[in-house]
Amino acid sequence: MNLHLLSILIFMPLVAALLMFLVPSSKKGVYKYIALLIGALQLLLSGGMYHLFHVKGAGITQERLYQFSEHLPWIRLDMGGMGRLEIDYFIGVDGLSMPFLVLTALIMLIAIGASWNMQKGLKGYFILLMILDMAMMGVFSALDFFLFYIFYELMLLPLYFLIGIWGGARREYAAIKFFLYTLFGSVFMLLVIVGLYFSVTDPATGAHTFNMLHMMDPANYVPGSLFSAAAHQELFGISARLLGFIVLFIAFAIKVPIVPLHTWLPDAHVEAPTPVSIILAGILLKIGGYGILRICFSIFPDAALQSAWWLGLIGVISIIYGALVALAQRDLKRLIAYSSVSHMGFVLLGAASLTAEGTAGAVFQMISHGFLSAGLFFLVGMLYDRVHDRDIYHFRGLASIMPRFTAFVAIAFFASLGLPGFSAFIGEAFVIIGAFNSESVHGALPRWMALAGSLGILLSAAYFLWTLQRMFFGQIRLKGGDEWAKALTDASPRETLVMVPMLVLALVLGVYPALALDKINASVLALMELVMNTN
Amino acid sequence: MQTYPLLAASLAIMLPFAGFLLSAICGKRSKNGVIAIITISLSLLAAGYTFTQVWDNAPLHVQWHWFTIGQQAFHVGIWLDNMAVLMLLLVPLVALPVHIYSVAYMKGDPGLHRYWMYLSLFCFAMLGLVAADNLLLMYCCWELVGFASYLLIGFWFTKDAAAQASKKAFIINRIGDAGFLIGIAIVYSGFGTVDIQALFGPQGLLAQSTVAGGQWLVPSISMPAVWLTVAGLAFFLGAMAKSAQFPLHVWLPDAMEGPTSISSLIHAATMVAAGVFLLVRVFPVFNETTLMVIAGVGTLTAFIAAYFALTQCDIKRILAFSTISQLGFMMVGVGIGMSHVSLFHLVTHAFFKCLLFLCAGAIIHEMQHLNQKHQLTIDPQDIRNMGGLGKYMPITCATMLIAALALTGFPLTAGYLSKDALLVHAFEWGALQQGAAKIIPYMLVIVSVLTSFYIFRLLFKVFFASPAYKQPIGMNVKIKEASWWLLAPMLFLAACSLFPFFTVNPLNDGEVWLLQGIAPLPTLPPLRLLHLAIPILTTLTTLLVVVVTWHWYTLGKYPLKTGGFFYRLSVHQGYMDAFYHVTAVQPILKLSRVLVWVDRQLVDGLVNGVAALGRTTATLAGWIDRHVVDGVVNLIGKIAWGMGNVLRRSQTGRVQYYFFVLFFIILVVLLYHIIVQA
Amino acid sequence: MITLTHFLIVSACLFSTGLYAVLARRNAILVLVGIELMINAAILNLVAFGRYDKALYGGQVFALFAIVLAAAGVAVALAIILNVYKYYKTVDPEDIRNLKD
Known part of the structure; x- marks a missing residue:
């Protein structure tokens, strides 16, 4: 059917x-x-x-x-x-x-x-x-x-x-x-x-193919072709497969971003x-x-294992760097943008761990970050719609005039910083556990990377809570004075309607992660098997 | 047959959560706290039932599948052993009086509906933590406790100090959370499970693991032995933050910005207890090194906090440092391997410390009234502004006295049983140690003297000294005893702070039923003499201190000069906050600004540089196109045009001129022919 | 004795005179006269060289032919000059510069 x-x-x-x-x-x-x-x-x-x-x-x-x-x-x-x-x-x-x-x-x-x-x-x-x-x-x-x-x-x-x-x-x-x-x-x-295309043939027809699934099977590579694992071709002095992996990785990593x-x-x-x-x-x-897991890891599993250490390092750097830069932002939207860099660093760290826990955690983190960051940007948009300003220091004591909005922000912030009960926690916790476990399983990542990654958890609490304290708590003090106070109305029903499902989803996935993990697990295990079997 | 206790335990945990949800749904309509009080009472009943069924019986365990990640299944479950049911009972037992107290204490606050909501969440998180059957679930509840405390400390969020204090509390707790998480990761990595019973039980996986040749051999794989130490330290880091151990204690004094009733709960059974509870739970993971670190940090904390408490003037801050100091005692208990005694001290401390805070709250309440009635602007929490309150508030005074005696470990109180047990064991342990560790028990004795000193300083200044507020308002003072809503919880807790609740023999801690129930560990070789000497010593020094402080503070014959270095160090809490500000906060902020610069100038600079390079190349190519390539074409055109222009001049239009040229050329041709041919 | 050289010298003189007239005179009629002189120089040459063709008298025949042609040419040229005069009100070749670009 x-x-x-x-x-x-x-x-x-x-x-x-x-x-x-x-x-x-x-x-x-x-x-x-x-x-x-x-x-x-x-x-x-x-x-x-x-x-x-x-x-x-x-x-x-x-x-x-x-x-x-x-x-x-x-x-x-x-x-x-x-x-x-x-x-x-x-x-x-x-x-x-x-x-x-x-x-x-x-x-x-x-x-x-x-x-x-x-x-x-x-x-x-x-x-x-x-x-x-x-x-x-x-x-x-x-x-x-x-x-x-x-x-x-x-x-x-x-x-x-x-x-x-x-x-x-x-x-x-x-x-x-x-x-x-x-x-x-x-x-x-x-x-x-194009290189892959010329290296891979469809076993059924013998024609060159773009089919990704055929690219994942080493048997389909033309003997002696550029990306054939058996041929050990070299380009510019490095293994062609490694180079192919790196190029694809950079293409996707720009999107992540790293x-x-x-x-x-x-x-x-x-x-x-x-x-x-x-x-x-x-x-x-x-x-x-997604591209890193689906394409880089699946088509070049050998290169993935080879470069896992570097991917992990990039992940850790992204986590800490993003969090530290977020700490110094004045623009709320920029802050959230940099927090995305930090949170997506966890995805890379988890993927690089090449353990089932870490990879599943990475996928889960992506899903969780998907609607949490969307929610955060929506919240910033709400503020910007009202007064056309996003500078953190131009607001103070918003909790007193916009209680519902503040509740949304607080929940979204805490969910993002990985409070248990919200989805981000499961993602981040298992990325760290997976990264830690990695050395015991196959030694792809050293354990200190997990320790460094947990520093990100700490820093994310710092910048989110500091923002919360600066913008929402304390006495009301707005740059625009009474005019702003009038303009800053609490969340409208439409906005509430948009926000509530996202926060509820974050909560549901955090409390019952099986909802997503059950569907992810089999694929993650198959991917891990693919990576492990090539070596 | 075992279903009912488990059901009751689940109820005890979930009822406060139901209370939280109901309060959240009702919102502002429900301000009187009925929901919260009913749910916590029912929770207490359920916990009481569970306690009677499980205590000294076989532990109960139930778990449900939670989720599977990879091939690892994780469960949600309840693990009820003596320790868990004891805490399960303790939490609502302390929380219920606090709830009742809050009805009167928080009356009229505009955000009251939030208060009850947070309070229920707080209780739920703590109950979940003590009953959790695996580390992951425990970690979830652990963080929820931190979250609820964040909400409650920052309850008056319009106060800047409160907002900052709540942030500080959460961030410092996050340091501990990270430690806890790493501990979980290490244990999970080694054993592939996070189940508490399977890991830390008497026949658990940790008991089976061995250290040999620098490798930590666990059933499945081996890790360098250092990770066992790291795991222990990581769990301890978690406990350090939660239980406010030096140097992560700085959040607790600031947490006094929350309502006093909350402080009492945080300090008694819900928040700070979690750290000690965790250590007791994961005790098998500690090796000699970590235990020594724990004992050392505990001693240091106990001493430093007591020292800071000596000179504080804010009544709540004194109590906060007192808590830190007592938590240090409990840590020492864990460090010397007597974790059950720590837990016992945790229980007794929960009662009397909660009581101390409630009394302080009652006093602050009255001082605020005084402020309002007489239009004064004195700080209602500063003990220098109080005095002589014993006359007006006799019951408060009496209950606080009981609590203070329990704190100092005076005979007939519960504190005597637990604290002296700790001291005695510390000496027993010290006798087996070498080197610097020997001074730990002596330090503890000094700390208990300091404890007596600061708590009686507080008592005498507040209740018996000559009142400072008399001067502005004369003799017509209208201070009343606290209302019964406040007094009833205090009286209840005062009763719990006395010995009958724990033993029939007030002088021998060996007969305490609670200790017998949770002492599975091998005990230290007892030194009989100490069991006599230590109580007598502490009692006598306490009496001595009482006399001295009475002279100094009640009679106002304070002999020492203030303002010395050690005095200032104590008042400013060792300049810890300033130290952290300079060494941690500012460098991190500076680093973040540097990184922003890097981001803007270097990374973006590189990107913009590449873009600029592209633009320059394009401009250059354009110039070449216009000037070189086009130039050649134009040059050819120009040459043609120029030649044409020159030749144009011959076109004069004069016929005769043309003729002339014609003939001339013919002539030239002819001449050429003639000359060449010739 | 009058030799061929004498004829040729007279002819060269005639031609030079005609050439001068054609190049230097400021009157189209006189330029025409110059042309006639140059033609006649050529005819003279033809006649003079005619003595070497005793059989067919080619020199004389071509001389007659050239005289007829010259007469026809003069008629046409005069007609053109007349028209030029009508159009430009002058017969000075210096003033007629429409051939200039």
């Missing part, structure tokens, strides 16, 4: 975009309702799929263990002396991607909710949002590298315009910086894709409109982590 549910999920927003294209731009009110409808449908559909998803669906290397998969020939070209070209429309989900599809649907819905009061260029805005939605869904489900790359690049375009047109004062700078950073990574990625490739993030976040910040933090960063 194949209802093409996944294809429907991916291309639903495209239909919405076409529909919006037909609606004349004078009818401004219509777009958001179309978007909301599609967002809600997507959430329903992805939620249903999540429910139907079988926990044994490990995926990773075996096509039959992927669920909701569709595999159609797309481009078949006989290229004469260069063999036959084989590109498939090949999509499917396993435990690594399933949670992200739900997360994407949820974050999109929240982003649409956050765009409710948008005034400028509604038609273009919502059409771009829908295209972005489609691209992200596609990235998480594509299993053909070519298809993946198309979706991956397709994401860039709407984001560039969304930041560059609807952004803040320095939006053009931010948009171009974001664009160049990401393009820098993906151009090199393309080289590796220190020192992170500076696009604060600028993009600060200049982007609130909904785009939400999408950036909620989904875009996860594509980096």
